[in-house]
Amino acid sequence: MRDFIAYLSTFFKTFRKEYHLILSAFLLILIPAAVIFNTNYLIKNVKKDIDKEVLRLGSQMANIIGRAIRDDLSNEGSIDSIIGDVALENPDIIGIDILLPAVEKNDIKFKIISSLDPEAKGKISSQTQNLWAWTDDEARAYLTSSVAISTENNQMPDENVRSWVIAVPFHDAFKSKLGLVNVKLSSQIIDERLAKNTFIRSYVMLAITLVIILILVAFNSRLFQYALLARRLKEVDQMKDEFISMASHELRAPITAVRGYLSMILDGSVGPISESSKKILEVVADSSKRLADLVEDLLEVSRIEQGRMKMTLAPVDVQEIISASIAELAVSAKEKGLEIKEQKWEGDLPKISADKDRMRQIIVNLLSNAIKYSLKGTVTITTLVNNGFIEIRVRDTGIGMSTEARTHLFEKFYRIKSDKTAKIPGTGLGLWITKQLIEIQKGSIRVDSIENVGTEMILQFPIIKKLSKG
Known part of the structure; x- marks a missing residue:
């Protein structure tokens, strides 16, 4: 978990430093992605629009024809007259077939009983689309380049004629299926009806995409300016x-x-x-x-x-360093009437990997601060083992600090400004240096404090793992 948190912290630090590069890379990915999205969106929607328009027009014509012929299917002359009148009134229609189911060797096929094409009349159709429309009891549309509709013949299709065929079941008054009406519509008519809406939609999507890209490019140009400024500041x-x-x-x-x-x-x-x-x-x-x-x-x-801080990491006995630091500061504590108490871990305290001199600098600095900001009472330093870490706690009975002060405590040149601290000397660099030294040695530091009660600094360093034998 600590490694994951450290990874996130490193990522956010890198993002703050190199955000202009990351956003530039994002922009380079976004532009082609937007173009691809726009293209796919238009293709999908054009296909949907075509299917809807074809089914709408074809089903509308087929339903009119089905209701007109369902009561007199034996009168082929009347049917021929009806589909001829419908075709005359609707120039979009280039073909109509009326099909009734016919069973041949347990296979359902359809016989054309009436058609605008005289040569197709009386023929048997085994088109898969007709079977699907009949089985599912719903309209089916498909694109064809053949002149004849739903017929089996040996003629070569006319590649110059593309058309949509809509197979629609028709029913009697009791909703029982009677047959199929195949309506043939010119693809040119469908294309003309969709062209206007499709182009308007494509232009709108393209305009939106371009606006987004232009905004990002403008923003990114500002980022480049900021990057140059940041480089100069650096x-x-x-x-x-x-x-x-x-x-x-x-x-x-x-x-x-x-x-x-x-x-x-x-x-x-x-x-x-x-x-x-x-x-x-x-x-x-x-x-x-x-x-x-x-x-x-x-x-x-x-x-x-500048990354020139040299450290020699080795197994270190923390307790030994703490005892030496207390001895070093005992006189200054006594001069202020303070007592330094040491609470040792019961048993053998595991070692940590650290630089001995820098560890002593850290402990001395924290004890010095505790003495400096305590007017009376005690300074207590405690060592304990906590979930694979050595924990060092430096607690004082000093002036304490507010919540806001705690958030800025480890910043460079930060000092708590109050009447109580006005006469206490310091540069505001000690705790910043201490925190950096701790983190370089893979440790961490946090602070708990209550105003007019005291402050506690809590350090953690990972324990050296013992290699298992064998």
Whole structure:
């Protein structure tokens, strides 16, 4: 689960940094996809429209003919007259056949009892479409290039004539099937009826697609501008980092010299000094120490951001580092009237893979912060094992912080601004550096805090897995 969360975090970080490239790739995929979608949509809808129009026209004609002839099927002359009149009134019709079922060797076939084509009259048809229409009791339409309708003959079809044939069952007054009416319509008529609607629809879809693409292209061009701006800002930021790194290195040597000479003067190595001079020099020494700490923090930030932070990971005993850190800070805690308590894990504490010096830096920084922001009470550091992780908890009885402050706590140069923190020195870089060092070593840190009650920092590092023997 932690790996999945880490993967999502990496993905979102990459998206924020390279969003213009990702959206450009998305646009390149979207444009051909939109064209393909538009084409498929039109093809499917044209086919549906053709089927609907053909069935509508053919069924309408066939139903009229079926109702007119169903009561007198034996009178072929009357039927011929009726279908002839219908064909004259409807120029779209280029052929009509009336078919009655005929059984031959247990197979259902259909005999043409009347037709606009005199040569087709009296012939037997075994067209599959007719059988489907009869069996399903519903209209069926199919495209043909033959001149004759639903007949079996040896004539070659006229390839220049394409037509739609609609086979429609007709019934008596009691809804019993009597036969089939085959209506033949010219495909040209159907095409003309659909052309206008189809072209309008295609133009509308094309216009919508083009508008979407143009909007995305315009948006993407802005993204490219943002990308160029981001690149320039990145270059400026890199120049700033290089300047800070160079300036910090240049400041480090003179500050070290100043502190060295101040130390020699204060301890009397260069001769006795007055008490008033000593007090002034102690203030200067304290200020130079804060300046040295700031320079060191800036160097740490530069190393981390430029990927130059070197670590030697090895099995580390956390308890040993904690005990050494407590001993280092015991004096400063005592000066403020605070007590540092250590709550150790009962039993052998597993080791973690970490850089020993950096781990000590992390623990010292968190303990120093706890001491710095606690006016009274205790600072407690606890170690425990929790689901495959070593957990280190640093809890104080200090001033605490608000929910909003917790959300910004690990940001660079962030400091809680209040009357209680106004006189507490700091750069706002310590916790940011601490968090980066923890994450580089595959750990995590979170904070719980209540104003005027205290704060607890919770660190987790994965335990080194023991290889099974054999």
